[in-house]
Amino acid sequence: MEAVHPDFIQAPEHRPKPDVTEAEGIPLIDLSPVNSPESDADALARLVAQIGDACKNWGFFQVINHGVPSHVRERIELASKEFFALPKEEKKKVSRNEINLFGYSDFEITKSVRDWKEVFDCTIENPTVIYASDEPDDKELKELTNQWPEYPPELREVCEDYAAEMQKLTYKLLALIALSLGLPKDRLHGFFKNQTSFMRLNYYPPCPAPQLALGLGRHKDAGAMTILAQDDVGGLEVKRKSDGEWIFVKPTPDAYIVNVGDLIQVWSNDTYESVEHRVTVNSQKERFSIPFFINPSHSVWVEPLAELVDEQTPAKYKGYSWGKFYATRKLSNFKKLTTENIQVHHFKL
Numbered sequence: 001m002e003a004v005h006p007d008f009i010q011a012p013e014h015r016p017k018p019d020v021t022e023a024e025g026i027p028l029i030d031l032s033p034v035n036s037p038e039s040d041a042d043a044l045a046r047l048v049a050q051i052g053d054a055c056k057n058w059g060f061f062q063v064i065n066h067g068v069p070s071h072v073r074e075r076i077e078l079a080s081k082e083f084f085a086l087p088k089e090e091k092k093k094v095s096r097n098e099i100n101l102f103g104y105s106d107f108e109i110t111k112s113v114r115d116w117k118e119v120f121d122c123t124i125e126n127p128t129v130i131y132a133s134d135e136p137d138d139k140e141l142k143e144l145t146n147q148w149p150e151y152p153p154e155l156r157e158v159c160e161d162y163a164a165e166m167q168k169l170t171y172k173l174l175a176l177i178a179l180s181l182g183l184p185k186d187r188l189h190g191f192f193k194n195q196t197s198f199m200r201l202n203y204y205p206p207c208p209a210p211q212l213a214l215g216l217g218r219h220k221d222a223g224a225m226t227i228l229a230q231d232d233v234g235g236l237e238v239k240r241k242s243d244g245e246w247i248f249v250k251p252t253p254d255a256y257i258v259n260v261g262d263l264i265q266v267w268s269n270d271t272y273e274s275v276e277h278r279v280t281v282n283s284q285k286e287r288f289s290i291p292f293f294i295n296p297s298h299s300v301w302v303e304p305l306a307e308l309v310d311e312q313t314p315a316k317y318k319g320y321s322w323g324k325f326y327a328t329r330k331l332s333n334f335k336k337l338t339t340e341n342i343q344v345h346h347f348k349l
């Protein structure tokens with residue numbers, strides 16, 4: 001066995017299991033009722049109930065008949081492959097850094113262990129407004145824009161086209177989630193004006209020690225929701241709520257994987273929970289995935305929604321600034337952390 005650098009080696013309790021649990025898997029949900037003109041109220045009500053059950057029982061689901069044209073996904077998958085196939089020096093011409101938080105990186109750390117992957121991040125709003133620092137009282141803002149590599153030349157266009165499709169799907173999913181919580185369908189929409197959403201191209205190279213390292217260590221997504229495209233290799237594992245078992249998410253052609261992030265957990269006052277997930281790697285195949293992280297405006301104050309809180313069910317979180325949380329997380333990529341990174345459970349009452 002070839003050695004991997006010790007920075008990549010997971011503690012024994014966090015290493016992948018020798019055999020994967022495929023089990024029944026996360027729910028597969030057909031979004032046709034929101035994508036076809038002739039669907040009726042009953043079909044929509046059934047869909048809303050399915051979404052609610054999936055969010056409650058799994059925090060994860062896959063969608064089909066989502067309305068995203070397959071060529072838009074095929075084009076970005078191809079461009080992503082072309083980009084990561086470039087020599088390192090070429091990719092490093094668009095490295096992200098403390099000033100420009102978007103671009104290429106081969107250095108990501110999750111829970112103090114290095115991930116076996118490379119990423120290319122790009123933001124959705126142009127420009128994206130965020131807080132300039134993680135200091136709570138510093139209200140200075142800064143504007144972020146993307147940097148694009150010279151090759152492949154179409155990367156910018158395919159990412160922008162993909163992002164436009166993801167945005168349409170985002171608002172459909174936000175409406176279904178709001179309805180499933182008994183709220184008006186546009187209840188969450190306002191948080192996403194001047195959003196800080198971003199997308200990431202993930203490249204997990206083959207790994208000589210897949211039993212010791214992970215492509216991405218266990219984590220929860222800090223934003224509102226994530227829509228993920230994974231290729232046919234597989235590697236994503238979700239921690240099953242019922243028993244804490246790691247469950248392999250079997251790739252379904254042309255489906256998107258959706259998961260509830262920490263913000264929906266807080267807004268819903270724990271009705272829905274953000275669930276841990278991780279990515280295993282393998283010694284033979286490279287794997288590509290594209291998460292689209294749906295994040296609100298930097299100015300959003302996050303707290304349980306007033307409609308879901310009363311005397312019997314008091315708020316389980318104190319409010320926090322999304323913008324400061326996000327700045328802390330983003331800037332932590334360039335710091336050596338000695339304590340746990342900021343987490344939503346720090347705001348639990």
Ligand SMILES: O=C(O)CCC(=O)C(=O)O
Binds near residue numbers: 200228230
């Ligand atoms: O690559 C994957 O399958 C999952 C990626 C992920 O969970 C993330 O980037 O937050």
Ligand SMILES: [Fe+2]
Binds near residue numbers: 219220221226277
């Ligand atoms: Fe994730």
